Amino acid sequence: MIPILYFLFPAAIAAVSSWTLTPLTALIATRLGAIDQPGGRKLHTRPIPRIGGVAVVAAAVMSGTILLVVPGFEETFPPNLAFAMLVGAFPIFTVSLFDDVSPVRAITRLGVQIISAIIVVVFGVHVYPDIHLFGTTFHIGILSIPITVLWIVGVTNAFNLADGLDGLSAGLALISAISFSALGMMTGGPKLAALPLVLVGALVGFLPFNLYPARVFLGDCGATAIGFWLACLGLRSGSALSSGVAILVPVLVLGVPIADTLVAVARRTVRSFSAGGHGLFIADRDHIHHRLLSRGLHHPRAVLFLYSVASVGAAVAVASTFVTSRNAALLLVTLIAAAFIGVSRLKYDEFAVLRGGALLRVYDVPVLRLSIFPVFFDLALVALALYGAIGLKFDDWRVQSSRMLALQLLAIGPATALSAFSLCGLYRGSWKHASVEDLFRSSVAVAIATALGFLGSALLLGDAAPVSLFVIYGMLLQVFVNGTRSSLRLLLYFKHREAADGDAVLIYGAGAAGAxxxxxxxxxxxxxxxxxxxxxxxxxxxxxxxxxxxxxxAVDVLEQAVLEQQLKGVVLASSKIDPQSISVVRSICSQHDIRLMKFSVELSSVDSRAALMPQALAGMKA
Incomplete structure (x- = not known):
């Protein structure tokens, strides 16, 4: 049994060393000119030294050396992992240190990171060929090598990208290192916990100098080296587990930096196609932490919020090792859903599928304008509805036992459906401005198509196809036909609603005129x-x-709404509002200095001899 002192002592040494060396690195940075100047996309307002990561790396290496050479500590960690982390980090740290002093090309830094990842693989530290996920083992074989390289390079850059707020990258790294230490203690005892604890100690000693307002930055040398080490620790932690979400545990532990990197890559990729020439490696101020600041969070609160999110992800990762695979999957799905909701609240224009009208471009494809296209599209919908009905009725999703019936129905269904659709006039007119009448007509057409299909089946196939099968078929076809034909109107509605911008107004009159x-x-x-x-x-x-x-x-809630909704105007949309209520509204608007307007629709005669000019019928009077 290894005494607890054996794996806590090096961590304490790392903390003291880091705390002592950090002020010294600030002085060295000043001498070398490694100073982060304010301006541009930078958030700080004064010059700050940026090679504080040297202190963290030096403290971690010195304390890790104790585990390597001092008698009594050699059994407290896996030596191949320690050597891999030490040797592999050297190229990354060196190039990043040069980058802190004088910029190095992004492609050069990426190449060095790949070399460091390969060094780790050579030392035998990589994703195992057999990985565990949701209680199932998957054999990936030689693919474990490129996956390892991608993981290490990705996490290394993730922590560098996260170093945008005072204390953010170092604090997230501290949370991750503590989590890996806890996972190591659970899976292998102190032997797997000692190495992460060394990094914990080094970060604890550095953080007081890096928290808002920061006196020194990690710099690229510190952020990339720490990210590299955490990636290596994640490889060992994920491979050592065989329950819960197993291989995904390191992803959850490092969740915030990874999520920020994925979001950055995704939005920059979208932007490169839509904005013409903006590449993946062009820095911007649209990271998650920047968005939090733009939403009104103060600098320290934004950092604490991201600490909290990272802690929740780490807690879920640890908890997943104690629950069944089913419960672990539920935890993971819940966390992913929360992440998607959170990112959507940040209102990235690149992801504004509805607000930006990206899906509406599909309707501009030339082939969709061909008159024959709706016919072939309806054929596909009929086939899909028949497949769904057979699957739901007979639970035969591979269409094996009911293959003959399916083929027979495919000969009957499309013919009866297209006949009904043509009879009801679905191929005449435009669906761009579809109304309730149009949807009613399509619903009747589907009902007729279903009835004709059933009659045709009864005459040709006898009782091979039960009534319940056609009930399911009719319901599915109803959803498919009406859904596709109203999709343009729905997308236009969501685009207009999501993109609505301008002065906040309240409409007085919740009737037809208000709508x-x-x-x-x-x-x-x-x-x-x-x-x-x-x-x-x-x-x-x-x-x-x-x-x-x-x-x-009613009017009695108007004053409260003015304050809560920050209204800029009230629109009278009904002609039935009594004068007394209008007087109350006018008084409130005058008191709060907001506009009072009237919405009306006018129809007036035009001199037939005059030139007719197009004009909007809808008007507003202030």
Missing amino acids: LALREFLTNRDHSMKPVGFIDDDPRKRGRFLNGYPILG
Whole structure:
């Protein structure tokens, strides 16, 4: 049994060494000119030394050497992992240190990182050929080598990219190192916990100088070396587990830096296609931590928030080793869903599929404008509905036992469906401005198609196809046909709603005129108005929604809404509002210095001899 002192003592040495060396590195940085100047995308307002990572690396190496050479410590860690981390980090640290003093090309840094990753693989530290995921073992064979290289290079850069706020990268690394130490203690005892604890100690000694307002930065040399070491520790931790999400545990432990890197790569890739020439390696101020600042979080609070998120991810990683594979999968799905929701709240333009109208470009493809296209598309929908019905009815998703029936129905279904669709006029007119009447007509067409299909089946196949099969088929076809034909209107609605920008206004009148006003404001950006809801004198409408927008109540809630919603205007959309209520609204608007407007639709005669000029019928009067 290894005494607890044997693996805590080197960590304590690392903490003291790092705390002592950090001020010295700041002085050396000043002499070398390794100073991070303010300006541009930088958030700090004064020059700050940026090779503080030298102190962290030096402290970790000195303390790790104790584990290597001092008698009594040689059994506290796997030596091949320690040698791999030490030798592999040297090229990365050296090139990054040069980069802190004088810029080095990105492709050169990437090449060195790949070399360091290969060194680690040569030492035998890599993803195991057999990996465990959700209670199942997958054999990946030789693919474990490129996966290892990709993992190490990715995590190395992730911590470098995360070094954008004071104390962020070092703090996230500390949380990760503590988590790997805990996982090591659970899977291999002190022997696997000692090495991560050395890094914990080095970071604890450095953090007081790096927290907001920072007196020294990690620099590329520190961030990349720490990221490299954590990637190596993650390889050993993930491979040592055989339960829960196993191989994904290191991903969860290093969740925040990895998520930030994936988001950065994804949005820069999208931007490179849409903005013409902006590459993956062009720095910007759109990282997750930058977005948090732009959303109003103060610098230290943004860092603490990301610490909290990282701690939750690490806790889930550790917890997954104690639960069943099913529960571990639920934890993972929950965490991924939370991450997607969180990123969506940051409002990245590159990911604004609905707000940016990216999906609407599909409808501009020339082939979709051909009159024959809807016919072939409906054939595919009929086949898909038949397949779904057979799968749901007979639980035969591979269509093995019911293959003959499926082939027979494929001969009947498309013919009856296209006949019904043509009879009901689905191929006449445009669906761009589809109305309720159009959807009703398509619903009737599907009902007729289903009935004709059943009659045809009964005449030709007898009782081979039960009624319940056609009920399922009709329901699926109803969803597919109406869904595809109303998809353009739905996408346009979401685009207008998501992209709505301008002055926040409240619409008075939650009726037909109010709905028309809402639609006008959403579709016509010239008004520069963003509806936030309705008020209405009818008490029965309070708490309900009109076209997705809340009906807050009557005039008595207007003043509260002005303060809470930061309103810039109120729009009178109904002609039935009594004068007394209008006087109250006018008084509140005057008191808070906001606009009071009236929305109306006018139809007037035009002199037949005059030139007819196109003009909007919808008008607003202040």
